[in-house]
Amino acid sequence: MSSAHHRAFPFKTVLSLRLLVEYWEERIRSGEVPAFAEQLLAYINQAPELRQPIDDYAVLEKHRTFINFLMTAAIPLATASTDLMAVVEPFNFRAIYTTPAFNAHVDLANFEEQAVANVPGGRITLGKTLRACLMILEKYQDGRIVSSNPKPVLVTLKDNVTGLDRVYKAELSHQFCEIIPHITPEPIDKGIIKFLIEKLYDVDLWLQYFRPGDYTFQGFLILRMIDVTEQEMLSSIKYDLLERQALMQPESFNRIEYKVRSLFGLPDIRMNIAYLDPSNRMVISYPATERWTTLLHTVSDLQGTQRSGSVYERSWSEQRNITVENLQEYPFRSRIEEDLLAEGVRSVLLAPLVDEGETIGMLELVSPAPGQLNPVSAHKMEHVLPMFTTAVKRVKEELSTEVRALIQEECTAIHATVQWRFFEAGVNLMNKRRTNDKAVLEEIVFKDVYPLFGMADVRNSSIERNVAIQRDLQENLVLAGTLLHTFQEHMTLPLLDAAQVKIEEHFARLSRGLVSSDESDVLDFLKQEIHPLLARFESETSLQPAIGHYRAQLDPFFGVVYTRRQAFEESLQQINHTIGACLDDADDEAQKMFPHYFEKYKTDGVEFTLYLGSSLLKDRQFDTYSLQNFRLWQLLTMVDIARKVTSLKATLKAQLDITQLILVHDQPLSIRFRPDERQFDVDGAYDIRYEIVKKRIDKACIKNTGERLTQPGKIAIVYNQVKIEDEYERYFHYLRARNLIEGVVEVLELEPLPGATGLRALRIAVAPEEHGTNGETPSLAAGMEEALRLL
Known part of the structure; x- marks a missing residue:
């Protein structure tokens, strides 16, 4: 960075009105000035000092009226009240003539100390020095370079009244300023000129080519300040x-x-x-x-x-x-x-x-x-x-x-398995945007991957939630009715009788079962009609104990009875957390067996999906042995989930059960990254059937019985290829040997589902934990190695 902006203006300057006088003489000779032209010439001829350099400002004051008239050639008289303009000594901001508008907004005497310019360091001196160098370059070198690279000079000043910043565009006209060289200027190579323009603010560099002692600026400059505060x-x-x-x-x-x-x-x-x-x-x-x-x-x-x-x-x-x-x-x-x-x-x-x-x-x-x-x-x-x-x-x-x-961190474990592919796509996109700023991320598709899907769902969660809501609302209505009865013992008001009738109507409707609008109707009634009564009668000393008892039964956040609903939600959250933690721990171990893509979703239970295949990796091959490993891993994980949730039930405020299901898709499919959803989805019309089945099988029933496939304490495996039965029979043999399952394996045919027919299922019962080996699910790596040796 140049240090020149800390120094004074380096070039010599001389105040002179000669060019202005000659301007008027030329206009007079050409007949552009009316009849009083002869008097002007006479005045000019009688004042030869106006043609000479002016060192003493007393000369200006001696001829002030005449000079002010001459200045109309530089500053239009008609706009003097609105335009912020000043005539100053070259680069020395000493006023020769200023407009009233300029005087009202700019303190020229302290201009250089107060103004901040849009140059490095904000110093006006740097801007003046650069402008002087550019004027020399424009006159004696290739001026087209300068004129083709205009940059407005912006100056920030404090407003005299508000003290806030005002921003002005400073236009400096050098029409009446001449550059007097003391040397014969030599041409500068165009390459050097281009380099100087690129190093615009390196003043020390510029002064090496335009030495201050070689030039003098003589005449005056016209400074115009345009208020651009709003735009800037x-x-x-x-x-x-x-x-x-x-x-x-x-x-x-x-x-x-x-x-x-x-x-x-x-x-x-x-x-x-x-x-x-x-x-x-x-x-x-x-x-x-x-x-x-x-x-x-x-x-x-x-x-x-x-x-x-x-x-x-x-x-x-x-x-x-x-x-x-x-x-x-x-x-x-x-x-x-x-x-x-x-x-x-x-x-x-x-x-x-x-x-x-x-x-x-x-x-x-x-x-x-x-x-x-x-x-x-x-x-x-x-x-x-x-x-x-x-x-x-x-x-x-x-x-x-x-x-x-x-x-994502809490609910969806997306590991680094596929980061390499996204990095490749990102590098490609960066390279494309060097020539095409509208380039988009390329499609990211992984072909021939095997999906593993499973779910552990809270049994009848919607019913249990509705029952909890129904009973809380009924209790709230009973409490409100008791409170109103207390009010009625102390006063007789028709509105209290009307509210009691509404309470009875709402209670009767809830007793017939909860429908979609009941919850909002009752809550609106309680908050808009019952609770305002509490505020109305709270000042009554005799009613304060009853009101306090009522409020003590309400949830402090929701303002209504929330006991059973809270018990349900807390229990559901505990179950989900237990299932999620079990899946995360199991997947951490499974990633060591073979890296894969894993994600889980929490609703009223947890669903999880794995994608396995060679295309997900750069340097490893996926084979049938690995697929069998993961199918057995999935079964072992589901058994572990069932046992952990069973152990958890004793601590739950609401008694909830879970059901478990596995979907076996025997054919590989393709998955595509969806940028709008930031997740992977199956790709292709054939593979969509897998997604349809996955979304609907939790409602599947056993054919000709009406019985739901998923049942508490059991794991259902849904498939559509008969050969899957043989494979899973081998897994069941291992699980039974470890006392992880009990009873017979049920082979079931399912009722047709919309978009999915011909589905079959195997169903097994998870053995109570006390029947297992030391009450623990075996280590995945060791357990599956042992299992595959037995199969």
Whole structure:
């Protein structure tokens, strides 16, 4: 990096009006100036000092009126009140003439100390030196290179009134400035010129070719400052919002907030952003350390009674900007407007962040001064709002990605088996995008892989869940009825009688069985009609014990009786965790036998799939021996799951059973990575049948009996090839020898399923754990080696 920008301007400069005088003389001679031209010439001829270099500024003051007129050739008189323009000594920012608009916004005397230019280090001196070198290059070398590479000079100054940044584009005209060489300039090789342009800010390098002692700048420069604050702040905010953590890091958020203030020219406004993910009941507020808490609470409770009718609710639901210029005079204040006034807010601007018709968040600007935020501010907000929407959307997507990664870590064990193939595809994509930026990831397909599918499902989970919900609701209604009866003993109100009737009606309907709308109907009744009564009579001392007893029976989070439902959910979670942990441990051992792709999904139970095959690996071959290994591994794992869940049942709050099933697909298939779903799926019309069977077999029944195939304590193996029976009979022989299964093997024919006919099944009963060898499933590696030797 050059150090020249720390030094003073190196070239000699001389103030002169000669070129301006000659400009007017030429116009007078050509007849372009009207009748008073002769007086102008006479004045010029009587003031020869105006043609000479000016060292004493008293010369300027002596002829001030005349010089001001001459300056109309450089600065139009008609725009002097609006244009920020100044005539200055070459590169020394000493004013010769300035417009009133310039004086109102720029302190020229302290310009170089206060201004920050868009050059390395921000120093004006560096910019001046480079401009001088470029002027010499333009005049004495190949000026086309300079004119073909224009770069606007931007200068940032503090506003005299607000103290905020204002950005100006500085245009420097050298029409009346001449370069006087003290040497005969020699041509510079075009290659060197190109190199200098590439090293634009290496001033020491430039001064080696344009030595300061070889040139003098004589005349004056015309400086024009164009206010580009709005465009530059918008561009700068957009650039800041591209940062991944722009809205989440206090430093970057504060920087953006400052630029928003500069954009509006309002130093006292504060900014806040809140993002809502209603599906996950998550609210994120920026900045993380809240200074204005109203927005966070409002977005969290847009449907709440305290926020109803507020400007926040209107802005969110109507998806439009709303401005309140003076909250004290706002006639329709709700609780939230009162909160704002209490926080010292007097004017507010709300802007919903809308993405594809959905409100995903809200941006809030507030000011302690009335009238600062108004419809004009809202119009400016239209330009910057899409940037914040995009940033919040990106945060939402990145957050979703992180959550999916966490879910994958918790629920789906995808190992490094296929990473090599994705790395290859990524390298190929990178190479393609060097010439085609629209190139997409190539298809990733693995052919001739064998699938192994299994599930351990909670028996009748939907029924058990509905029963738990039904009984909780009934208990809640009984408690509410008892409470209302207590109320009626102390007072006579028709509304209490009406509520009792509704309680009886809801209870009778629930007693006939739970249907889809019953839960929401009862919950709405309790929260909208019963619970408001509690708040209404809570001040009555005689009723407080009854109200306290009622509330003590409710779940503190859900606000209703949740005992049986909670017991069911906790028990289901314990079962799923036990099954998942068992599968993960077993797969860790199985990966050592042969690397493979493994994934599991948790619902009301756990499903898992393995894909095995040579195409998944780069340097190993998969064979029939390995396939048999994994089929036996699957059986041993299912036995282990059954025993662990059986041991777990004694600790469960809800008595739940599991059923287990294995699908044997004897033919290899192809799997393709789906980028939109970020997972593998079967590929091809024939292989789709496997997916159809996999999704439907848990409902399969034994032919001509109506009995469900899956039963607690048993493992069902579904297949459609008779030869599978012989293979699994050998596995059963080993399991029976280890006292892992008991009873006879059932050979069953299944009822046809939609899209799947001719299916058969084997069903075995898992022996109680006390019958096994030391109560443990044998080590997979050792156990399967032993089993395959016996088969």
